[in-house]
Amino acid sequence: MINEELELQKFEQKIANGEKIEPKDWMPEKYRKQLIRMIAQHAHSEIVGMLPEGNWITRAPSLRRKMVLLAKVQDEGGHGLYLYSAAETLGADRKDLIEALLNGKMKYSNIFNYPTLSWADIGIIGWLVDGAAIVNQTMLAKCSYGPYSRAMIRICKEENFHKRQGYENVSVLAQGNAKQKQMVQDALNRWWWQTLMMFGPHDENSTNTVDLMRWKIKLETNDSLRQRFINLTIPQAYAIGLTIPDNDLKYNEKTQNWEIGKINFDELYNVINGNGPCNRIRIAERKKSYEEGNWVRIAAENYALKNKNNYGTK
Amino acid sequence: MFEKKIEENLFQLLVQIADDKLILGHRLSEWCGHAPILEEDIALANIALDNIGQANSLYQIAVKLENKNRSEDELAFFRDEREFRNIQIVELPKGDFAFTIVRQFLYDNFSFLLFQKFCDSNFIELSDVSKKIVKEISYNLRHSKEWILRLGIGTEESKFNTQKAIDKIWEFTNEMFEFGNVENFLIEKNIIPNLDTIKTDWELSVKKIFDNTNLQIPNISYFASGGRNGFHTEYLGYLLAEMQIVARSNPNVKW
Numbered sequence A: 001m002i003n004e005e006l007e008l009q010k011f012e013q014k015i016a017n018g019e020k021i022e023p024k025d026w027m028p029e030k031y032r033k034q035l036i037r038m039i040a041q042h043a044h045s046e047i048v049g050m051l052p053e054g055n056w057i058t059r060a061p062s063l064r065r066k067m068v069l070l071a072k073v074q075d076e077g078g079h080g081l082y083l084y085s086a087a088e089t090l091g092a093d094r095k096d097l098i099e100a101l102l103n104g105k106m107k108y109s110n111i112f113n114y115p116t117l118s119w120a121d122i123g124i125i126g127w128l129v130d131g132a133a134i135v136n137q138t139m140l141a142k143c144s145y146g147p148y149s150r151a152m153i154r155i156c157k158e159e160n161f162h163k164r165q166g167y168e169n170v171s172v173l174a175q176g177n178a179k180q181k182q183m184v185q186d187a188l189n190r191w192w193w194q195t196l197m198m199f200g201p202h203d204e205n206s207t208n209t210v211d212l213m214r215w216k217i218k219l220e221t222n223d224s225l226r227q228r229f230i231n232l233t234i235p236q237a238y239a240i241g242l243t244i245p246d247n248d249l250k251y252n253e254k255t256q257n258w259e260i261g262k263i264n265f266d267e268l269y270n271v272i273n274g275n276g277p278c279n280r281i282r283i284a285e286r287k288k289s290y291e292e293g294n295w296v297r298i299a300a301e302n303y304a305l306k307n308k309n310n311y312g313t314k
Numbered sequence B: 001m002f003e004k005k006i007e008e009n010l011f012q013l014l015v016q017i018a019d020d021k022l023i024l025g026h027r028l029s030e031w032c033g034h035a036p037i038l039e040e041d042i043a044l045a046n047i048a049l050d051n052i053g054q055a056n057s058l059y060q061i062a063v064k065l066e067n068k069n070r071s072e073d074e075l076a077f078f079r080d081e082r083e084f085r086n087i088q089i090v091e092l093p094k095g096d097f098a099f100t101i102v103r104q105f106l107y108d109n110f111s112f113l114l115f116q117k118f119c120d121s122n123f124i125e126l127s128d129v130s131k132k133i134v135k136e137i138s139y140n141l142r143h144s145k146e147w148i149l150r151l152g153i154g155t156e157e158s159k160f161n162t163q164k165a166i167d168k169i170w171e172f173t174n175e176m177f178e179f180g181n182v183e184n185f186l187i188e189k190n191i192i193p194n195l196d197t198i199k200t201d202w203e204l205s206v207k208k209i210f211d212n213t214n215l216q217i218p219n220i221s222y223f224a225s226g227g228r229n230g231f232h233t234e235y236l237g238y239l240l241a242e243m244q245i246v247a248r249s250n251p252n253v254k255w
């Protein structure tokens, strides 16, 4: 007991000093569990997110756009892989985590429970969803757990690239013909509020923020991250002639913040609880691929085993 | 640089190969997010990207040669079924993982041998681009070869599925060694290789891996033919409908 208290003191001192916690270091069980949950949820988001975007690869309207989208979705898969490895440094197992996703025991970002309904959605997702991810991940890059922090630094570089390509795509549509303009404004209208909800509930309703912040798993509150995203994004929308779908939106000269209308968090909770437009479809699709791939995974494992044995007898 | 007749044939040839790559890339990209393991989601997307990138480079050379102000996107998105010149093997639906791997293995082998020869083509632009492409194909070939071994040796079930895929796909393999009617002109000028030698090499390398895994080459009498002249399976129309829908519903704009 005394030992544990001492370890905890040392652990918290380390964090206070701005040092990183590494896989072999002592850590409280709660810290380990919390991190596994967060990192896995992040990994799941990367791979579930491949579905709504992958939905448009075969229909991309130019070869260049097709290649850019393919490369992006491929990157997201890579992020998933990298994050699952980070979770494994904490003693988790990728297979268990994926099964928890498929059983509905673990969550992924709610944003991917909405459908991609036009080509413009691809630009909007790159610009807004990757943009929001960057704001969040720039913070996480400073978190106390070494492997997660390093994963974030690497991943953030690619997300920046995705965001730039998304915004460029959106700009072309916004400056295109009437049909393209209408398409991109419609996409913005559908994704704007959903993106703002990616940052989670308002601070006063966010239950575990305090703990997470003490151990530097999180370094900023939901509302402050959301505000940063809003301030960054609104001028970008105006620059290319898009309208933010918020009648109450105004700029506060004093705080230099853009102030938005009321977020409908009932919708967020509803989707979190499984009642979004695509919750069932996304999981069913992942499940189907996983089950259909079962014989392939077994064959690969078996082959690796046979090869190892052969090698041993040589 | 070349006489007109040669240029026209060369254009045809480039479009044939580029169409193969584009359509195959399309089928591969259908796996994205649906592969048996995450590593394969990534690998298949990457191979799709290689193929579509290669199609893009070859179309670019083709339209320059054609000199009619057509863009590579016009070739990809504004031609109909009968104007596509790919062989039928690449347009078949993606099937299960074994089918995708078998097709990939057979086509990668062919493509590798072909682009190796293209590196020595008298048409400089083709030989230059081929030096880059052949490297990509060698990685792709390694990937499909490794999977043939895994599936062929892994379990009874995987072997069964792989053999089933081979049996289904084999009738489409002969077309790889047809270049429609462009062939003779270009072979004479050392622009493209003689396909007979490629066929012999292809058979050898395929057979070697199949022998290692006890997979059988089926004994069949019918072989598909005609893709190089725009004669396709019924699958291609649906693929193009999907691929071209956005571009065609709003033509003459920038994307």
Ligand SMILES: [Fe+2]
Residues within 6 Å of the ligand: A046, A075, A076, A079, A155, A159
């Ligand atoms: Fe990502």
Ligand SMILES: [Fe+2]
Residues within 6 Å of the ligand: A076, A130, A158, A159, A162
């Ligand atoms: Fe991204």
